[in-house]
Amino acid sequence: MTQNHDESTSFQLYDHALELLVGGVNSSVRADPQPTPVFVDHGEGADIVDADGNQYCDYIMGYGPLLLGHDLPxxxxxxxxxxxxxxxxxxxxxxxxxxxxxxxxxxxxxxxxxxxxxxxxxxxxxxxxxxxxxxxxxxxxxxxxxxxxxxxxxxxxxxxxxxxxxxxxxxxxxxxxxxxxxxxxxxxxxxxxxxxxxxxxxxxxxxxxxxxxxxxxxxxxxxxxxxxxxxxxxxxxxxxxxxxxxxxxxxxxxxxxxxxxxxxxxxxxxxxxxxxxxxxxxxxxxxxxxxxxxxxxxxxxxxxxxxxxxxxxxxxxxxxHDVYSHVDNLGDQLRSGLVDIVEDYAPEYTVVGTDSMFKLLFTREAPETFDGHCRAGCVQDPDCPRFDLCPKTGADVEAGETDRWKRTFWPAMAERGVLLTPNQLESQFVSYAHTEADIERTLDSYQDVLSMRQ
CATH class of the missing domain: 3.40.640.10 (Type I PLP-dependent aspartate aminotransferase-like (Major domain))
Structure with missing residues (x-):
């Protein structure tokens, strides 16, 4: 999936937006994706479709408000x-x-x-x-x-x-x-x-x-x-x-x-x-x-x-409609799957989040062992072997490989049809519209991208 080239509709829309809007956007973080942001045409359930017809499994979810997904009941x-x-x-x-x-x-x-x-x-x-x-x-x-x-x-x-x-x-x-x-x-x-x-x-x-x-x-x-x-x-x-x-x-x-x-x-x-x-x-x-x-x-x-x-x-x-049970269970599945992937391909990275929020932090140090560690993302358990390495402050997060996330990881995930927040600092969200099949495809994409580091 390729959307960032000079023939794309998103590229042309952004080029025009730069003449009219400050930085071409109305909120600074939207300018983060390189070389240009994706412009959305519409949403479908847990997905968005961009102006070029590319479809992405969306974990931005409006930066949190879309608990139910893009298709309202x-x-x-x-x-x-x-x-x-x-x-x-x-x-x-x-x-x-x-x-x-x-x-x-x-x-x-x-x-x-x-x-x-x-x-x-x-x-x-x-x-x-x-x-x-x-x-x-x-x-x-x-x-x-x-x-x-x-x-x-x-x-x-x-x-x-x-x-x-x-x-x-x-x-x-x-x-x-x-x-x-x-x-x-x-x-x-x-x-x-x-x-x-x-x-x-x-x-x-x-x-x-x-x-x-x-x-x-x-x-x-x-x-x-x-x-x-x-x-x-x-x-x-x-x-x-x-x-x-x-x-x-x-x-x-x-x-x-x-x-x-x-x-x-x-x-x-x-x-x-x-x-x-x-x-x-x-x-x-x-x-x-x-x-x-x-x-x-x-x-x-x-x-x-x-x-x-x-x-x-x-x-x-x-x-x-028991929405919270659905989104929280999917969040647990996603974070648990990420923990397994990280152990195999990027042991220095840290899976974080709770309930229907999640993120993979590009931290820089791996624990000596994964035995007994948090199984669905860091919960600040003092008995976890990763506890001393898990971020406790904002500065700990910002000390990670933030440029790697923005410049190489995010575009690679977008290329595979998974839309994450465009920098290391913004949270990601599961919605009621997401399914177990979405989670499985997302985990496959994470594994595919992270395995390329080896």
């Missing part, structure tokens, strides 16, 4: 069509936004009140503003390698003693108030609290790093965050934009890992493939948002009726 499609037919939007409340809020609150224990917004970036920005307004403090702690959207409070990199903006256009003063620490490093977290505890409004983290390979939490890490926040009067903000209603099923990752956040941010799946975001948490905190409190949050498209309908029907379908 009739009930979801009908609900969306009815919402569009009734009128695109109103700027006035509708019953469907209340129903979706009720569904989320009924299934996520930490959430008593909800505010819908339009993206994960909006959700985390509002949650941080709420934490600062509620506590009267300015500093926040984020994780190195974590991702919470494209707003000034989180576009900061570095460490406790040396940090700065990660993008031009972000004032240095934001870096003064935002402190990155390594994920899974409880001692680094304690050091920040010992120095700035009375000034810290919140700790912001994902349940697992989902935009830096995939790094699962070590045992007790989230408990350490909870304890320190309680001790110093700070809030614990859990970013479930990626993991919400994907990891842990309807209870989300916080239920799976027994995490007790004060605030949670959602997006992706709760919109059923349409733009969405949400902030949820305890009533006493959430009531600080306007109009009941003094922390401003508002938006013309908040609670958009088409998005609300798509999200509600998607979640109801997932609940009624």
């Amino acid at each position: 009739d009930s979801v499609r009908e609900s969306i069509s009815e919402a569009v037919a009734d009128g695109p939007m109103y700027g006035i409340p509708t019953d469907v936004e209340v129903k979706l809020a009720e569904f989320v609150i009924d299934h996520v224990d930490s959430v008593e009140r909800l505010r819908f917004v339009n993206s994960g970036t909006e959700a985390t920005a509002a949650a941080i503003r709420l934490a600062r307004g509620y506590t009267g403090r300015d500093k926040i702690i984020i994780m190195q390698g974590g991702y919470h959207g494209g707003h000034e409070s989180v576009l900061v990199e570095g460490s406790l003693d040396k940090r700065g903006p990660s993008s031009l256009g972000v004032p240095e003063t934001f870096a003064e108030e935002t402190i990155p620490v390594p994920f899974n490093d409880g001692e680094a977290l304690k050091e920040v609290f010992e120095r700035y505890g009375q000034d810290i409004a919140a700790v912001v983290t994902e349940p697992l790093l989902g935009n830096c390979g995939i790094v699962l939490p070590i045992e007790g890490y989230h408990e350490t965050i909870r304890e320190l926040c309680d001790e110093y009067g700070s809030l614990f903000i859990l970013d479930e934009v990626i993991t919400g209603f994907r990891i842990g099923g309807l209870q989300c990752a916080q239920g799976k890992y027994d995490i007790e956040p004060d605030l949670t941010t959602f997006a992706k799946i709760i919109g059923g493939g349409f733009p969405v975001g949400a902030i949820g948490g305890r009533a006493e905190l959430m009531q600080e948002f306007t109009p009941t409190g003094d922390v401003f949050e508002s938006g013309t498209f908040n609670g958009h009726p088409v998005t609300m309908a798509a999200g509600l029907e998607t979640l109801q379908f997932a609940k009624e």
